Amino acid sequence: MEALGWSDIILRILQQFTPVWIALVVTFALSITFKRRLGLYGKLFDSPIGMIGFAMVMFWVFTGIFGGAFDMITTHDVLEQSASMKNKGPGWPYSKMTGTPDPNAYPYYLLGGDNLGRDVFSRMIVGAWEVIKIAPFASLFAFMVGITLGLPAGYYGGKLDTILSFMANLILAFPVILLFYLLVTPEIVLTGIPVYMAAVLFVFPIVFLILLWNSRFHTQPQRRNIYVGVTLVIGLWLYLGIAWDADPLGIVSFPPNLLVVFVAVVFVNTPTVFRIVRGLTMDIKTRDYVAAAQTRGERPWYIMLWEILPNARGPLLVDFCLRIGYTTILLGTLGFFGLGLSPESPDWGSTINEGRKLLTMYLHPALPPALALLSLVLGLNLLADGLREESLRD
Amino acid sequence: MAMFILRRVGIMILTALSLTFIVFFLTNLYPNLEKLAKTQGDFRMSDEEVASYLNRNGYLQPMAVKYGQWIGVLPGFVIDDRDGVTRGHCIAPGTAPEDAPRFCGILQGEWGHSTVFKEDVGKILNDKLALTGRLMLWVMLLMVPTALVLGVLAGMREGSRTDRTLSTVAITTTATPEYVSGVLFIAIFASTAVGLKWFKGTATGAMDQATFENFFLPVLTIALYGMGYIARMTRASMAEVMTAQYIRTARLKGVSFPNIVMKHALRNALIAPFTVIMLQFPWLLNGVVIVETLFNYKGFGWTLVQAAGNNDIELLLAVSVVSVVVVLVTQFISDIGYVYLNPRISVS
Numbered sequence: 001m002e003a004l005g006w007s008d009i010i011l012r013i014l015q016q017f018t019p020v021w022i023a024l025v026v027t028f029a030l031s032i033t034f035k036r037r038l039g040l041y042g043k044l045f046d047s048p049i050g051m052i053g054f055a056m057v058m059f060w061v062f063t064g065i066f067g068g069a070f071d072m073i074t075t076h077d078v079l080e081q082s083a084s085m086k087n088k089g090p091g092w093p094y095s096k097m098t099g100t101p102d103p104n105a106y107p108y109y110l111l112g113g114d115n116l117g118r119d120v121f122s123r124m125i126v127g128a129w130e131v132i133k134i135a136p137f138a139s140l141f142a143f144m145v146g147i148t149l150g151l152p153a154g155y156y157g158g159k160l161d162t163i164l165s166f167m168a169n170l171i172l173a174f175p176v177i178l179l180f181y182l183l184v185t186p187e188i189v190l191t192g193i194p195v196y197m198a199a200v201l202f203v204f205p206i207v208f209l210i211l212l213w214n215s216r217f218h219t220q221p222q223r224r225n226i227y228v229g230v231t232l233v234i235g236l237w238l239y240l241g242i243a244w245d246a247d248p249l250g251i252v253s254f255p256p257n258l259l260v261v262f263v264a265v266v267f268v269n270t271p272t273v274f275r276i277v278r279g280l281t282m283d284i285k286t287r288d289y290v291a292a293a294q295t296r297g298e299r300p301w302y303i304m305l306w307e308i309l310p311n312a313r314g315p316l317l318v319d320f321c322l323r324i325g326y327t328t329i330l331l332g333t334l335g336f337f338g339l340g341l342s343p344e345s346p347d348w349g350s351t352i353n354e355g356r357k358l359l360t361m362y363l364h365p366a367l368p369p370a371l372a373l374l375s376l377v378l379g380l381n382l383l384a385d386g387l388r389e390e391s392l393r394d
Numbered sequence: 395m396a397m398f399i400l401r402r403v404g405i406m407i408l409t410a411l412s413l414t415f416i417v418f419f420l421t422n423l424y425p426n427l428e429k430l431a432k433t434q435g436d437f438r439m440s441d442e443e444v445a446s447y448l449n450r451n452g453y454l455q456p457m458a459v460k461y462g463q464w465i466g467v468l469p470g471f472v473i474d475d476r477d478g479v480t481r482g483h484c485i486a487p488g489t490a491p492e493d494a495p496r497f498c499g500i501l502q503g504e505w506g507h508s509t510v511f512k513e514d515v516g517k518i519l520n521d522k523l524a525l526t527g528r529l530m531l532w533v534m535l536l537m538v539p540t541a542l543v544l545g546v547l548a549g550m551r552e553g554s555r556t557d558r559t560l561s562t563v564a565i566t567t568t569a570t571p572e573y574v575s576g577v578l579f580i581a582i583f584a585s586t587a588v589g590l591k592w593f594k595g596t597a598t599g600a601m602d603q604a605t606f607e608n609f610f611l612p613v614l615t616i617a618l619y620g621m622g623y624i625a626r627m628t629r630a631s632m633a634e635v636m637t638a639q640y641i642r643t644a645r646l647k648g649v650s651f652p653n654i655v656m657k658h659a660l661r662n663a664l665i666a667p668f669t670v671i672m673l674q675f676p677w678l679l680n681g682v683v684i685v686e687t688l689f690n691y692k693g694f695g696w697t698l699v700q701a702a703g704n705n706d707i708e709l710l711l712a713v714s715v716v717s718v719v720v721v722l723v724t725q726f727i728s729d730i731g732y733v734y735l736n737p738r739i740s741v742s
Contacts, residue, residue: 166405166408166409169409170409170412170413170416172676172721173409173413173676173718173721173722174413174714174717174718175676175679175680175683175698175714175717175721176680177680177683177684177698177699177702178417178698178702178710178713178714178717181698181699181702181703182416182417182420182421182702183420185426187423187425187426187428187429187705188420188423188425188426190425191423191424191425193420193423325569329571332571332573332574333571333573333680333684336573336684336687337687337699349573352573352574352577353573355577356573356577356580356688359577359580359581359585359595360580360584360585360586360595361585361586363581363585363588366577366581367577367578367581370573370574370577370578371574371578373571373574374569374570374574374578377569377570377571378565378566378569378570380569381565381568381569382565385565
């Protein structure tokens with residue numbers, strides 16, 4: 001068989017992405033049809049930049065879900081090596097050095113093979129899943145911790161603020177890579193420090209939700225008890241499973257090396273979120289509606305969570321998008337330095353790191369993950385820009 | 395003002411102490427020490443041998459004591475070894491124990507000894523910082539003027555086509571981490587297979603003799619990531635200034651547009667970017683680590699990776715002291731500078 005030409009390769013790649021195209025078209029059709037009823041999300045479709053950004057982000061989200069979780073887009077197994085495919089260029093027909101290749105296997109390596117003869121295209125697709133399953137949740141956790149600490153720091157000020165701000169600045173003064181090297185090594189994992197950090201950090205979402213329900217519904221004890229109870233049961237169950245790997249039912253567990261990466265990324269992001277929330281709170285607490293709530297005799301946590309926080313949602317939402325992008329970059333950095341994830345892992349950072357060693361000879365193993373990462377982060381930045389413009393408009 | 399500076403210096407010292415203690419604590423955890431012992435001795439050491447190695451070299455003292463010794467407020471570690479020779483942290487090979495100083499820590503100017511490079515940490519720091527300083531100098535020379543020009547041009551007429559184009563460029567550069575742009579640049583400009591072959595893909599040669607050919611790509615890679623951010627800040631600040639009353643007055647009085655931008659708007663618009671540029675230093679440090687690894691330029695960032703990867707405790711501590719001091723000093727300068735540049739803000 002002959003190697004494919006570039007037009008063939010592009011056509012075949014576009015064809016492999018069929019489920020993603022369908023999902024994208026459906027998402028956009030539905031969103032544009034109902035955009036007037038969808039609030040800020042609907043307004044996003046009024047701004048071309050926001051729409052382009054959203055499309056780029058959703059492209060990778062769908063790619064990650066279909067390719068990584070459902071195994072639909074990938075052409076070959078990401079770990080399978082074929083000695084005769086080492087460093088072969090894009091569109092090279094699939095073959096094996098020993099034994100006959102599986103006749104049902106996809107007949108080409110669409111973007112070539114890397115230095116171990118693995119399929120670059122499939123690895124890029126699964127790499128998207130590695131990002132999609134960590135980055136948004138890590139950002140969400142960082143936000144919950146940052147909000148739970150930033151609101152009281154900004155609202156009360158004083159000693160609490162001084163201490164928390166000092167700690168935040170302390171973490172921010174560390175070069176990120178040094179922090180990663182200190183936290184994400186097998187030796188540190190042995191000492192159990194990441195687990196303790198996870199134990200501390202993962203309490204915050206539960207605390208946040210309980211404060212949220214309690215402050216809102218403390219006048220209706222029955223409803224409050226239901227909400228708080230459900231949060232406690234589910235929260236503690238997940239908490240035991242994820243942080244301590246001690247789920248009594250044995251369903252929830254978290255791979256230990258992923259936990260370290262997750263904790264490190266949350267830890268690095270939290271101080272910045274804290275500073276943003278604190279600043280916004282200090283600004284908003286001088287408004288009249290906060291004074292009105294105080295005069296009504298509302299309790300501090302109600303004012304913080306139900307008066308101040310909703311009014312800070314615009315900047316926070318924008319920062320959330322940017323933060324997912326930044327987390328993606330951080331995950332790539334971890335992969336680039338070979339920290340945390342296993343060396344075989346198909347995540348983009350590790351693949352770029354593998355590919356760069358032979359970069360001056362073979363371009364194809366390093367370029368696809370690099371461009372993929374670039375387009376996802378760019379999409380998130382554009383999305384944030386669109387959101388900023390639209391949220392400023394009202 | 396004096397009170398303000400004094401307080402800031404106090405906080406800086408406290409921060410530096412806390413940070414170094416954290417690094418000290420993490421690098422001195424037992425599994426890390428075990429790894430150190432095995433890389434220094436040999437990898438097949440038994441647990442007892444590891445323990446005795448660590449004990450002999452003073453690694454098994456309490457954490458606070460070791461930290462005090464490193465700082466130089468507690469007398470250095472001394473032990474009578476099995477063969478009757480007195481060894482100690484402060485006793486250099488070849489000097490009698492009686493002549494050796496009692497204290498040898500940071501306060502005495504002793505940075506310790508690198509276990510990876512087998513050299514004095516102070517000397518390593520000097521060499522590497524000189525190399526990285528040169529890199530940073532060129533990065534700054536490229537990044538700051540370009541970013542300011544881009545930002546001013548974009549913010550001059552908000553919403554215009556120039557603004558849109560330049561803003562998109564700025565967003566793209568902030569969305570490209572160094573390890574992506576570096577790889578792209580090498581692919582485009584330095585690949586031997588395809589591409590333009592304008593520059594070299596490594597900067598190893600630039601350590602002795604930096605030329606445009608071997609030094610431009612690393613400089614560009616670091617500069618680009620920070621550039622977008624500074625440009626966006628400049629743009630925002632410029633756009634805000636351009637809507638101010640005094641600019642409108644000047645326009646209504648008939649001052650020409652270039653004159654307004656150069657004489658009236660620019661000075662006020664550059665206050666915010668100044669802070670941002672100062673606060674970019676810690677971020678540049680990250681870029682330096684990635685780019686030096688990518689282009690094999692053996693400077694400060696490359697040393698950080700080597701020290702951290704091999705748990706070279708004293709070198710790593712020195713590296714973190716330097717980076718923390720850089721971060722804190724730039725924050726300090728940005729605060730002070732902000733007060734000087736903006737007369738509306740006073741510290742008291």
